[in-house]
Amino acid sequence: MPQFSKPPPQIEDDLVQLSYPAEHILQIKMNRPKAFNAMNNALNSTLEDVLNWFESEPTLWVAVLGSTNSRAWCAGMDLKQVNLGAKANWTRNGFGGMTQRFTRKPLIGAIRGYALGGGAEMAMNLDICVAGEGATFGFPEVKRGVVILAGGLERFVKLVGHQRACEMALTGRNISPQEAKSLGMVNYVVPDDQVDAKALEIAMTIASNSPDSVMATLYGIRVTDEAGSARAAHRLFVDSAPIKQVNEGENTKIGVRAFAEKKQPKWVPSKL
Structure with missing residues (x-):
């Protein structure tokens, strides 16, 4: 286990x-x-x-x-x-x-x-x-x-x-x-x-993808399901805590660095 x-x-x-x-x-x-x-x-x-x-x-x-x-x-x-x-x-x-x-x-x-x-x-x-x-x-x-x-x-x-x-x-x-x-x-x-x-x-x-990005994207999809309009959903999504955490998180740096170095990223557990 x-x-x-x-x-x-x-x-x-x-x-x-x-x-x-x-x-x-x-x-x-x-x-x-x-x-x-x-x-x-x-x-x-x-x-x-x-x-x-x-x-x-x-x-x-x-x-x-x-x-x-x-x-x-x-x-x-x-x-x-x-x-x-x-x-x-x-x-x-x-x-x-x-x-x-x-x-x-x-x-x-x-x-x-x-x-x-x-x-x-x-x-x-x-x-x-x-x-x-x-x-x-x-x-x-x-x-x-x-x-x-x-x-x-x-x-x-x-x-x-x-x-x-x-x-x-x-x-x-x-x-x-x-x-x-x-x-x-x-x-x-x-x-x-x-x-x-x-x-x-x-x-x-x-x-195989960044857990931070996956969770934040799922949050955006869920917000869109629940919000009254696409514009309202976009505002809620962009200003949300998950997006802030993704932008400041370690996995974003890992993903960008791996792309620049043409390597496979090694993600760490999400803190979202």
Whole structure:
């Protein structure tokens, strides 16, 4: 295991599996296979803790979020828990610790099988999404008498537009990964057995870049998503603390020097 400034959080019942497949990369796999990773309170709080730790750990620069069950990434809320009267205890960052997360570092989804309901909402807030050919996306909430409330509906409407959002969310129909890609919900569709490898390939490409520049650029993208106009987003971005830290940071000097000397830069952990 790599040396961390703080150890990863304790994980009860093996609900989430962590591994480190390449330098600076964290692989997270949801592990409630029998429940198709339906989100109960325990899995939700565990993902919140893991993602918070990842974003605060300077030696980790990119994360890949997948599943140990090839038939399901996340099948949505654990309705059995709801039926038993348990109240959903979503965290500050929402369903799965991520539907309301303003990601500081790139979070890549490696989706095989079902991404339904809250699982589809989680997918709407990934920074990059790789889906297997057998993946299924959908918002079946209207079929269960509930509503899309974790933050994914708003992102979905912004992504695909009013009429396409209405057609999918009001009928509750599922869609293929190819249709999801055509709507802009997915970056890549690959054979199911290549999903993790493709996500890792992207993660390694990102991790080869300056972590300061990556984090600041992601901040700019997130600000643009949330701001009311491009001009407002630009002002917020240019005047932001991440940009100031990049300009004054060691990695900017490393990158410029490496370019001048025609060498590969050797980045240091970000202080952003």
